[in-house]
Each structure stands twice: as C-alpha cells, then as structure tokens.
Amino acid sequence: MAEEQSLLSAFSGLPSRAVGRTAVLRAAINVLATALLVFGGASASFAQTKQITGTWHAKAIVNTGGITSENHWIKVEPLLGKNVQIEDVTVRLPSGLTCALGDPVAEVWKDNMMTFGSGGGTWAQLGLTSPDDRNYDVIRRELDCPEQGWPPLSIVTQSHNDIVLLGSIRVFAVLQKE
Structure with a gap:
C-alpha cells in the first residue's frame, strides 16, 4: 500500500491521500501513451517510411x-x-x-x-x-x-x-x- 501511495504522489504531484486508484491508472496510461509516441509507435513508423x-x-x-x-x-x-x-x-x-x-x-x-x-x-x-x-x-x-x-x-x-x-x-x- 505504501508503494501504491508513493506511486500516486509521483504521478499526480498531490499528497497521496488526495489521489485515488483511478487517477493513478489514468496517469500511468498517459505516461505509457506518451512514451509510445516519443520512443516508438506511430512516430517510429513515420520515421522509418521517410528514411527509405x-x-x-x-x-x-x-x-x-x-x-x-x-x-x-x-x-x-x-x-x-x-x-x-x-x-x-x-x-x-x-x-x-x-x-x-x-x-x-x-x-x-x-x-x-x-x-x-x-x-x-x-x-x-x-x-x-x-x-x-x-x-x-x-x-x-x-x-x-x-x-x-x-x-x-x-x-x-x-x-x-x-x-x-x-x-x-x-x-x-x-x-x-x-
């Protein structure tokens, strides 16, 4: 539970008591989606197509x-x-x-x-x-x-x-x- 609260704080910037599990899941999904766009996914496909x-x-x-x-x-x-x-x-x-x-x-x-x-x-x-x-x-x-x-x-x-x-x-x- 302490790790979960720490994770909540890291994603939200709010005190751990103020953030629920739903917010953590939303934040985690947003972080993963951003990582895919920055480091792979659609941008990698475009870059590879453009290169060749x-x-x-x-x-x-x-x-x-x-x-x-x-x-x-x-x-x-x-x-x-x-x-x-x-x-x-x-x-x-x-x-x-x-x-x-x-x-x-x-x-x-x-x-x-x-x-x-x-x-x-x-x-x-x-x-x-x-x-x-x-x-x-x-x-x-x-x-x-x-x-x-x-x-x-x-x-x-x-x-x-x-x-x-x-x-x-x-x-x-x-x-x-x-």
Missing part, C-alpha cells in the same frame, strides 16, 4: 550462405542493376509489380539465424553492423506482393547506417539510394 522513401538501385545480390531455394534467386536476382521505387507504403519493382509495404518491426538478428552459424558467415557480409559482433539490430518490413509464387520478401534496414536490403531470408539485393 525514394528510388533505390540494386547494386549487388548477396547470399547468406547455406542451402538456398532456386525460387529465392529467381525473384531477387533480376533486380540487379535496376531501380526499385519506394513510396510511403508501396514498393514498385522493376517488373512493374507493386507490393504493399508492411509496418516496421524491430528485430535482433544473430549470426546463428537463417543459415549463419552452421555454414559459417555473418550478417556483416551483407552490410549489417553490430555493436558486439553478434547481435544486429534491424528494422524489417514485409512486402505483400499480389503475384503468386513469390517467396516472402522483406526490406531490412538499420537506423544507424544506410544499408537497405530487399530479399527473402537467404538472398538479398543490396540497395543504394539513387
């Missing part, structure tokens, strides 16, 4: 190592040397196919994920950077492409560098801003 909007040139096709399905190569390799247009929530591929760009999802990739570790290699080979040489903080956005037979595609970025990858788990096009 524009024309991008596929300068290289890279493989994470291990066994790769031919389907992954067939869809990603033709991007090499061509431009990809990213506008707000759509991605237009050189083939003319337009895909919906999903919401950003923060993930931590490790070198033992998606074929790295067992067959050697590192996400650094694809241009990702890591503060500890093991964990790669990335933002992944799935693409929803209407064409049948496409492997799941994503755009992968890092907030602290200019790397933009477009691909599917094991095969990626490295995109460079035009």
Whole structure:
C-alpha cells in the first residue's frame, strides 16, 4: 500500500491521500501513451517510411550462405542493376509489380539465424553492423506482393547506417539510394 501511495504522489504531484486508484491508472496510461509516441509507435513508423522513401538501385545480390531455394534467386536476382521505387507504403519493382509495404518491426538478428552459424558467415557480409559482433539490430518490413509464387520478401534496414536490403531470408539485393 505504501508503494501504491508513493506511486500516486509521483504521478499526480498531490499528497497521496488526495489521489485515488483511478487517477493513478489514468496517469500511468498517459505516461505509457506518451512514451509510445516519443520512443516508438506511430512516430517510429513515420520515421522509418521517410528514411527509405525514394528510388533505390540494386547494386549487388548477396547470399547468406547455406542451402538456398532456386525460387529465392529467381525473384531477387533480376533486380540487379535496376531501380526499385519506394513510396510511403508501396514498393514498385522493376517488373512493374507493386507490393504493399508492411509496418516496421524491430528485430535482433544473430549470426546463428537463417543459415549463419552452421555454414559459417555473418550478417556483416551483407552490410549489417553490430555493436558486439553478434547481435544486429534491424528494422524489417514485409512486402505483400499480389503475384503468386513469390517467396516472402522483406526490406531490412538499420537506423544507424544506410544499408537497405530487399530479399527473402537467404538472398538479398543490396540497395543504394539513387
């Protein structure tokens, strides 16, 4: 009860006797909502969209190592040397196919994920950077492409560098801003 009263005072600035549980809950919700707006949520989505909007040139096709399905190569390799247009929530591929760009999802990739570790290699080979040489903080956005037979595609970025990858788990096009 003493902790609850202390919490009441911290949120309200009023003596603990003057504030009820409802006020504490309202204050806590307001603090959490403010934190989401400042540190994540809608603003993070806008910032991520703004960062990658524009024309991008596929300068290289890279493989994470291990066994790769031919389907992954067939869809990603033709991007090499061509431009990809990213506008707000759509991605237009050189083939003319337009895909919906999903919401950003923060993930931590490790070198033992998606074929790295067992067959050697590192996400650094694809241009990702890591503060500890093991964990790669990335933002992944799935693409929803209407064409049948496409492997799941994503755009992968890092907030602290200019790397933009477009691909599917094991095969990626490295995109460079035009």
